Amino acid sequence: MNALLCLCACPDRDVAARIADTLVGERLAACVNVLPGVRSVYRWQDTVEHDDEVLLLIKTAPARLDALTARIVALHPYELPEVLAVESAGGLPAYLDWIAQETRVEPQP
Numbered sequence: 054m055n056a057l058l059c060l061c062a063c064p065d066r067d068v069a070a071r072i073a074d075t076l077v078g079e080r081l082a083a084c085v086n087v088l089p090g091v092r093s094v095y096r097w098q099d100t101v102e103h104d105d106e107v108l109l110l111i112k113t114a115p116a117r118l119d120a121l122t123a124r125i126v127a128l129h130p131y132e133l134p135e136v137l138a139v140e141s142a143g144g145l146p147a148y149l150d151w152i153a154q155e156t157r158v159e160p161q162p
Contacts, residue, residue: 054149057118059111060137061125062093069107072128076111081121083155086110114156115140 059082063069066089073085088108095102113121122136141149 054146054153055115056141056144056149056152057111057113057115057138058141059109059113059118059121060135060139061109061111061129062091062106062135063109064104064106064130066107068128068130069109072125073109073111075128076113076121076124079124080156080159081117081124082111082113083152084112112152114153116158117156 061072063072066087069087069089073082073087076082076085086109088110091106091108093102093104093106095104111121118138125134125136
C-alpha cells in the first residue's frame, strides 16, 4: 500500500483547522498535522512575498487525491492554494494500512 503526504500552506490557524477537520471528517485524509510558525517566501505576480503561514501535512491514499484536492480548493481562501502530493517510498505497514482504512470510500446505502 502506498500513501501520499500532501502539503498545504494556510494563512492562519482557523483556516488550517477548518480544512484539517473537514478532510479527516470526510475521510479524504486519515490524519492531518497542523504546523504553525512556517515562514513562506515565494514569488507571486512578479513580487517576492513573505508570509507567516500554518502548514498542513496531510496523509491520504492515492485514490483520494483528486477529491482531496478539489475539497481544498473549495475551502481555501487563496486564489492558488498549495496542494503538493509526495508519494511515500515506504513506511510501517500497519500505519499504511490504517491510512488506507481511514480513507476508504464508504458504500452508499
